[in-house]
Structures are given as structure tokens and as C-alpha cells.
Amino acid sequence: MKRLIPLFEHAVKKPVWDCRMCGQCVLHSTGMTCPMTCPKTLRNGPCGGVREDGGCEVKPEMTCVWLKAERRSHSPINPGRWEAELNHLRPPVNNQLKDTSSWINLLSGADRRAPAGWTGEIVEDSADLLVGAALVEIDDPSSLPEGFHS
């Protein structure tokens, strides 16, 4: 069963989100845009090399993943929540969870174990398990250093 769940998750999420099975799904805080499809696998906004037409620095034919994430975060499907979660600071990806099921890791809490040295704070929101999975909440995106989304 433990081997079947990742296969099933991949079968569901690959066609819809081009899921790369990182094992720590953050779709809910990226406007349902998989950040692992960014050629640099950036999980906290664009690199600063976004082209004037919105194209990716590495793959010009592809729209920057973070432009898509920002646009999609305003979706009327989930008003307010995706926008707010986009500004959460996500911890570095744990590559030891690659190819494991993010669903199992969400239930076990493995996707919320921060790496040694990470100084982000856990955002606790008892009303919402997924918000609790994120770390620091940024109230004023304009205060972020250059290179982060605004």
C-alpha cells in the first residue's frame, strides 16, 4: 500500500499540475501552480531573471512559474486564501522526501519538519491545517528583498 499511494498520487497530479513528486506539496500556497516546474525549482518567488514578456530566464518559451502562481492566486475558486498563502515563506525542499507521497507526508507531519538551521517560525492557525503547514507569513510583500515576488 505504501508503494501504491505515491503511484496513485503521481497518476492524479502529473496530468493536472505536472507534479514532480517532491513529497512536500505546496500547491495550496502557490495558486495551485507547482513550483517544482520552475527550472530552478524555486519555492519562494521568481529568481529576478524574468524576461520583460514574462518568459522564464532559463526557458524563454515558458511563462515564469511565479507569474502564473501570482495570477492564479487571485482565482475566484478560493477567494482570499490562496492570495494570503502565496506570501508564506516556504522552507527549503527536503530532497529526502522526493518520490514519496505528499499526502502521507501531510498526515505524518514529515512535510513540516524544517531542516537544521532553518529559522522560520511555524504559523499556527488551528482553523486550517494547510495554513499550519506554512512557515512565516509576510504582511508587507513590498518589504521583501529584490528577487522575491511582490
Ligand code: SF4
Ligand atoms: S507534490 Fe511537490 S512536485 Fe507535486 S504538485 Fe505538489 S509541490 Fe509540485
